[in-house]
Amino acid sequence: MTTIETTHTTNGVIGQRLLRKEDPALLTGEARYTNDLQIPGALHLAVLRSPYAHAKILRVDLSRALEMPGVRAAYSGADLADLWAAPMPCAWPVTDDMKNPVHYPLATSTACYVGDGVACVLAETDAIARDALEAIEVDYEPLRAVVGLEDALSDEVVIHPDLGTNKSYTWNLLVEETEGAVEAAFASATYTVAERYVQQRLLPMAMETRAVAAVPQPFGGDITLYSSTQVPHILKVMTAITLGIPEHQVRVVAPAVGGGFGSKLNVYAEELLCVALSRKIGLPVRWNEERSENSMATIHGRGQIQNIELAADAEGKLTAVRVRLLADMGAYLQLVTPGIPILGAFLYAGVYHIPKAYDFSCTAAFTNLTPTDAYRGAGRPEATYAIERAMDALAREVGVDPLEIRRRNFIPTEAYPYEAFSGLTYDSGDHDLAATKAAEMIDYDGLRARQAEVNVPGSTKRLGIGVSTYFEMCGLAPSRVLASLNYGAGGWEAATVRVLPTNKVQVVTGTSPHGQGHETSWSMIVADKLGVDPADVHVLHSDTAISPLGLDTYGSRSLPVGGVAVAMACDKVIDKAKQIAAHQLEAAVEDLTFEDGSFSVQGSPDRALPLAAIAFAAFTAHNLPDGLEPNLEAQVSYDPPNFSWPFGTHMCAVEVDLETGKVDLITYVAVDDCGVQINPLIVDGQVHGGVVQGIAQALYEEAVYDVDGNLTTSTLAEYLVPAASDVPSIITGHTVTPSPTNQLGVKGVGEAGTIGAAPAVINAVVDALKEFGVTDVPMPASPLTVWNTLNNARANHSSGGTS
Amino acid sequence: MEISVTVNGVKHTAEVEGRTLLVHFVREQLGMTGTNIGCDTSSCGACSVHLDGEAVKSCTILAVQADGTEITTIEGMAGADGTLHPMQQAFMENHGLQCGYCTPGMVMAATSLLKENPNPTEEDVRLGLEGNLCRCTGYHNIVQSVLAAAKA
Numbered sequence: 001m002t003t004i005e006t007t008h009t010t011n012g013v014i015g016q017r018l019l020r021k022e023d024p025a026l027l028t029g030e031a032r033y034t035n036d037l038q039i040p041g042a043l044h045l046a047v048l049r050s051p052y053a054h055a056k057i058l059r060v061d062l063s064r065a066l067e068m069p070g071v072r073a074a075y076s077g078a079d080l081a082d083l084w085a086a087p088m089p090c091a092w093p094v095t096d097d098m099k100n101p102v103h104y105p106l107a108t109s110t111a112c113y114v115g116d117g118v119a120c121v122l123a124e125t126d127a128i129a130r131d132a133l134e135a136i137e138v139d140y141e142p143l144r145a146v147v148g149l150e151d152a153l154s155d156e157v158v159i160h161p162d163l164g165t166n167k168s169y170t171w172n173l174l175v176e177e178t179e180g181a182v183e184a185a186f187a188s189a190t191y192t193v194a195e196r197y198v199q200q201r202l203l204p205m206a207m208e209t210r211a212v213a214a215v216p217q218p219f220g221g222d223i224t225l226y227s228s229t230q231v232p233h234i235l236k237v238m239t240a241i242t243l244g245i246p247e248h249q250v251r252v253v254a255p256a257v258g259g260g261f262g263s264k265l266n267v268y269a270e271e272l273l274c275v276a277l278s279r280k281i282g283l284p285v286r287w288n289e290e291r292s293e294n295s296m297a298t299i300h301g302r303g304q305i306q307n308i309e310l311a312a313d314a315e316g317k318l319t320a321v322r323v324r325l326l327a328d329m330g331a332y333l334q335l336v337t338p339g340i341p342i343l344g345a346f347l348y349a350g351v352y353h354i355p356k357a358y359d360f361s362c363t364a365a366f367t368n369l370t371p372t373d374a375y376r377g378a379g380r381p382e383a384t385y386a387i388e389r390a391m392d393a394l395a396r397e398v399g400v401d402p403l404e405i406r407r408r409n410f411i412p413t414e415a416y417p418y419e420a421f422s423g424l425t426y427d428s429g430d431h432d433l434a435a436t437k438a439a440e441m442i443d444y445d446g447l448r449a450r451q452a453e454v455n456v457p458g459s460t461k462r463l464g465i466g467v468s469t470y471f472e473m474c475g476l477a478p479s480r481v482l483a484s485l486n487y488g489a490g491g492w493e494a495a496t497v498r499v500l501p502t503n504k505v506q507v508v509t510g511t512s513p514h515g516q517g518h519e520t521s522w523s524m525i526v527a528d529k530l531g532v533d534p535a536d537v538h539v540l541h542s543d544t545a546i547s548p549l550g551l552d553t554y555g556s557r558s559l560p561v562g563g564v565a566v567a568m569a570c571d572k573v574i575d576k577a578k579q580i581a582a583h584q585l586e587a588a589v590e591d592l593t594f595e596d597g598s599f600s601v602q603g604s605p606d607r608a609l610p611l612a613a614i615a616f617a618a619f620t621a622h623n624l625p626d627g628l629e630p631n632l633e634a635q636v637s638y639d640p641p642n643f644s645w646p647f648g649t650h651m652c653a654v655e656v657d658l659e660t661g662k663v664d665l666i667t668y669v670a671v672d673d674c675g676v677q678i679n680p681l682i683v684d685g686q687v688h689g690g691v692v693q694g695i696a697q698a699l700y701e702e703a704v705y706d707v708d709g710n711l712t713t714s715t716l717a718e719y720l721v722p723a724a725s726d727v728p729s730i731i732t733g734h735t736v737t738p739s740p741t742n743q744l745g746v747k748g749v750g751e752a753g754t755i756g757a758a759p760a761v762i763n764a765v766v767d768a769l770k771e772f773g774v775t776d777v778p779m780p781a782s783p784l785t786v787w788n789t790l791n792n793a794r795a796n797h798s799s800g801g802t803s
Numbered sequence: 804m805e806i807s808v809t810v811n812g813v814k815h816t817a818e819v820e821g822r823t824l825l826v827h828f829v830r831e832q833l834g835m836t837g838t839n840i841g842c843d844t845s846s847c848g849a850c851s852v853h854l855d856g857e858a859v860k861s862c863t864i865l866a867v868q869a870d871g872t873e874i875t876t877i878e879g880m881a882g883a884d885g886t887l888h889p890m891q892q893a894f895m896e897n898h899g900l901q902c903g904y905c906t907p908g909m910v911m912a913a914t915s916l917l918k919e920n921p922n923p924t925e926e927d928v929r930l931g932l933e934g935n936l937c938r939c940t941g942y943h944n945i946v947q948s949v950l951a952a953a954k955a
């Protein structure tokens with residue numbers, strides 16, 4: 001692996017807790033989300049959704065809807081069939097023989113999940129459009145719904161008959177030093193564990209639901225698509241392809257976006273409908289998602305059944321890992337649906353050293369439920385959950401403390417850069433340091449001592465302590481590695497840095513922030529590199545007319561790819577400015593140094609020119625070196641040499657009430673190492689939010705379906721997104737192990753919290769109940785679930801004891 | 804139906820439908836889009852405004868019910884000279900927002916909370932903001948913001 005020296009902190013901007021530039025607009029109501037845009041003459045789209053999880057569409061009668069005042073048009077799926085040049089895109093065909101059902105924005109013959117669009121209305125107001133949906137008559141022939149994964153794989157009912165099966169694919173990763181290594185390791189292991197875990201379906205629940213507005217220019221031919229999306233650039237390409245519109249006439253804008261967490265990393269039916277219908281009728285068309293619609297029409301996360309087996313030697317050191325995964329795709333494959341479990345495929349050995357004895361296989365199946373896709377962490381929280389829960393199981397087998405079993409297996413610091421069993425190179429890490437720091441912060445030994453004191457017969461509460469250690473694996477790259485995984489796009493990012501004549505700086509980034517504070521962080525990178533005030537830097541993004549090149553924001557990629565691209569563009573600007581400075585100072589380029597925003601001749605510091613003077617000179621172009629182009633700007637497309645590997649340790653303590661089953665999270669410590677931190681204020685915020693989403697999976701959230709495939713948790717009254725009163729303060733700590741693969745030494749941080757949290761919490765709950773023989777508590781560990789688990793364990797325990 | 808409401812100090816007289824919610828009136832008829840909508844079950848608090856000085860969820864009230872009242876929305880919080888309200892300032896200084904979508908509602912709910920309880924504990928703040936959901940911040944910095952504003 002090539003290593004790159006870290007070259008920042010010329011003026012100390014990097015590392016400051018700078019307040020965010022984004023905030024004043026957001027705090028005052030000035031920011032405009034998609035649904036805030038005022039678009040004269042826009043018609044409102046409403047989508048009629050199937051009330052059946054699986055049904056033939058026999059007849060769609062729009063006549064009554066069309067008669068209603070204010071309704072301008074109404075269409076069935078069949079009516080729109082000729083608008084689509086290609087089906088909805090799936091960009092990640094993980095295997096060559098993957099089955100991918102044809103999927104159009106509205107279903108034509110069969111509705112495949114509750115929420116599948118079957119018809120739509122255009123009307124003068126949103127209220128009229130939604131009222132008109134009730135006047136549409138659809139005759140359905142209900143079919144049996146396939147709700148469970150095992151049911152799906154039985155193929156008793158095949159959801160997409162043309163595919164012949166509900167199985168989408170099986171993807172294998174078998175790595176063995178010599179053939180049969182995994183078998184042999186299990187055969188000769190001193191300890192083995194075999195665990196089964198369920199990753200319940202989750203609803204991403206960004207606070208802003210999706211919204212779309214398409215504004216056509218009927219005579220000019222151009223079209224602007226406003227969407228609450230994380231991926232304006234990907235959406236532009238996919239809109240052009242699926243609708244057969246010349247790409248150069250499509251502009252996509254993501255206005256202020258109210259959170260995404262992966263759910264807005266997609267190409268959705270409503271985006272394509274708005275564009276297609278606005279072109280068809282020559283008027284702007286907009287759509288705004290209601291919350292209960294969002295629960296069904298926006299992708300879900302997780303939805304996996306995990307079987308994990310570990311083999312270990314007499315000291316409890318891992319000798320092999322075997323994983324069998326069943327993944328729920330839902331009814332169709334959305335943009336990266338099939339790839340989500342594969343993103344976790346490399347992480348089932350966690351942060352531990354294992355020999356080349358790894359056997360992973362994932363089988364993915366269709367069900368009559370909302371499609372799954374990326375949700376914060378996307379495959380990596382699932383993998384981390386499995387290995388971290390299984391490590392606790394191993395600790396129980398070996399009879400050592402959970403922290404000790406981890407220490408025995410950590411990849412040693414001196415092994416970095418570390419070539420893993422999979423062939424991937426992990427850039428840098430110090431797992432023991434992060435674990436030691438977390439243990440100190442939470443007073444691990446003190447907690448264990450207290451646990452021994454308080455967990456006694458007679459007490460109605462039990463204290464439990466949970467540990468998890470993790471890798472985040474983010475900034476997927478380089479592009480050729482993504483090609484080897486069959487991913488349909490690259491892993492690069494683009495940036496332009498432009499020094500304006502008056503020495504103010506414009507940055508154009510291909511990332512598309514929606515809460516992450518890129519405007520602030522990118523300004524800090526530029527300020528650091530160019531020696532300007534961060535306030536003098538303006539960051540432009542999320543509009544493909546302004547930022548034509550980019551791959552957007554997801555997978556914690558923005559800083560390690562997009563932020564590094566900004567730094568590299570600054571380097572190019574400095575190189576060009578240096579040539580102008582050398583020319584004007586009549587010195588050799590090699591003799592110039594650039595520091596604190598000024599070029600000076602080595603050895604004669606009085607011969608100097610500030611960047612401001614060069615910027616103006618580049619603009620007037622009166623006196624430039626021969627052949628040098630005017631203006632001071634540079635563009636970079638950066639394809640990183642490797643993934644980045646943030647890591648950390650989370651620890652928490654819970655108190656479980658034995659009488660009610662209620663889990664009280666008493667304290668939570670997160671030690672994250674994301675390399676060099678540009679803005680620790682923002683890093684902490686990312687960790688807080690991430691951890692709470694992980695806690696939410698562990699304790700509160702689940703998309704619950706009944707046997708007919710109806711989602712019974714479709715509102716925020718039923719789906720328990722935690723409130724402030726449901727979660728504790730998060731104590732954050734950091735270690736800093738710079739990444740050697742980029743000049744800033746940075747790694748990603750957006751998903752770390754979510755990845756670390758769920759296993760830490762459930763390990764703590766299981767730890768609290770271990771004396772009763774509890775070895776697993778399903779997520780979410782609601783009072784009822786905990787209570788049932790405890791009572792079953794007690795019953796087994798006592799019957800086991802007397803037999 | 805004709806209603807007359809004072810919003811952020813300006814009196815508006817307008818014709819509204821009986822079924823129009825206050826949040827839609829403010830957003831669509833008055834064009835003040837700072838107040839957000841996050842749910843359809845009055846669960847999220849994104850739509851919180853002050854009605855005669857008290858925080859209410861504007862999706863739970865009909866516009867006609869607001870006839871004759873004084874309403875403050877997020878647009879009315881900062882000074883005319885651009886100075887942020889102390890609560891907005893506290894959110895900024897404590898990184899109490901990320902995507903900002905819950906923020907207008909949080910700021911309105913939090914100012915109302917401090918009016919009732921000027922010296923809250925962390926527990927008081929967490930309980931007091933129970934009706935306002937945030938998906939980004941994990942609440943940690945929102946709570947810090949409110950505690951800081953109480954001290955300011």
Ligand code: FES
Pocket residue numbers: 839840841842843844845846847848849850851860861862863
């Ligand atoms: S929009 Fe009013 S409470 Fe959610």
Ligand code: FES
Pocket residue numbers: 207258259515899900901902903904905906936937938939940
């Ligand atoms: S800041 Fe995004 S929902 Fe609260």
